[in-house]
Amino acid sequence: MTGQRDRWAELTGGQAGEEYARRFARLAASGHDVHGEASFCAALLTPASRVLDAGCGTGRIAIRLAELGHHCTGVDVDSSMLAVARREAPAQDWLLGDLARLDDLGLEPGFDLVLAAGNVIPLLAPGTGATVVGQLAAALRPGGLLVTGMGLDAAHLPLDEAPLTIAEFDQWCAGAGLTPRERWATWSGDPYHDGGGYAVSVHTRPAG
Numbered sequence: 001m002t003g004q005r006d007r008w009a010e011l012t013g014g015q016a017g018e019e020y021a022r023r024f025a026r027l028a029a030s031g032h033d034v035h036g037e038a039s040f041c042a043a044l045l046t047p048a049s050r051v052l053d054a055g056c057g058t059g060r061i062a063i064r065l066a067e068l069g070h071h072c073t074g075v076d077v078d079s080s081m082l083a084v085a086r087r088e089a090p091a092q093d094w095l096l097g098d099l100a101r102l103d104d105l106g107l108e109p110g111f112d113l114v115l116a117a118g119n120v121i122p123l124l125a126p127g128t129g130a131t132v133v134g135q136l137a138a139a140l141r142p143g144g145l146l147v148t149g150m151g152l153d154a155a156h157l158p159l160d161e162a163p164l165t166i167a168e169f170d171q172w173c174a175g176a177g178l179t180p181r182e183r184w185a186t187w188s189g190d191p192y193h194d195g196g197g198y199a200v201s202v203h204t205r206p207a208g
């Protein structure tokens with residue numbers, strides 16, 4: 001671990017797993033599409049791709065992607081969240097670890113897609129964003145995709161204010177050797193516009 005507490009842990013005390021899972025169960029029961037992130041990623045993938053769900057939480061996205069035929073590894077630093085993932089999908093790979101030290105986990109690199117959904121990036125520990133993006137980029141194969149979804153204002157975050165701008169995030173990606181490919185306002189592909197408060201971004205690790 002980096003020694004610094006991530007913002008998610010500051011908010012939840014590391015005890016939010018069951019309540020987080022109940023929240024999504026309620027949304028699904030009331031008819032909401034809770035698979036937007038997985039559907040978005042699946043549309044970018046060829047069959048049986050390797051996916052790293054970075055900050056996988058309760059595993060809700062990696063479980064859906066596995067149902068769609070992909071090989072998913074989930075990493076999260078919150079054991080209460082991972083406990084839900086392990087219970088719901090015991091046969092899948094779930095690793096307790098800090099994304100700022102992803103290389104410590106000994107993962108086989110060459111993932112086709114690395115996902116950081118559900119505000120993982122803004123909820124990292126302060127000062128670790130560029131390091132984490134570098135670690136996520138290093139896990140990709142040449143030509144692989146980094147997919148992120150993040151709030152950019154208080155209305156789209158569980159925080160009083162956004163800890164980063166989209167320009168800062170793009171700088172971290174450029175510093176990690178990633179190229180911007182597409183950006184949307186939602187997981188269902190609404191057009192992105194500055195000031196909209198949310199960004200779904202796809203960056204690629206150049207091939208060759």
Ligand SMILES: C[S@@+](CC[C@H](N)C(=O)[O-])C[C@H]1O[C@@H](n2cnc3c(N)ncnc32)[C@H](O)[C@@H]1O
Nearest residue numbers: 006008055056057076077078098099117118124
């Ligand atoms: C709001 S939850 C989103 C979980 C999941 N991606 C989803 O969309 O349901 C944010 C997650 O990021 C994780 N996280 C934050 N900083 C992390 C870090 N440095 N390493 C690993 N996971 C981290 C938290 O533990 C938490 O599970």
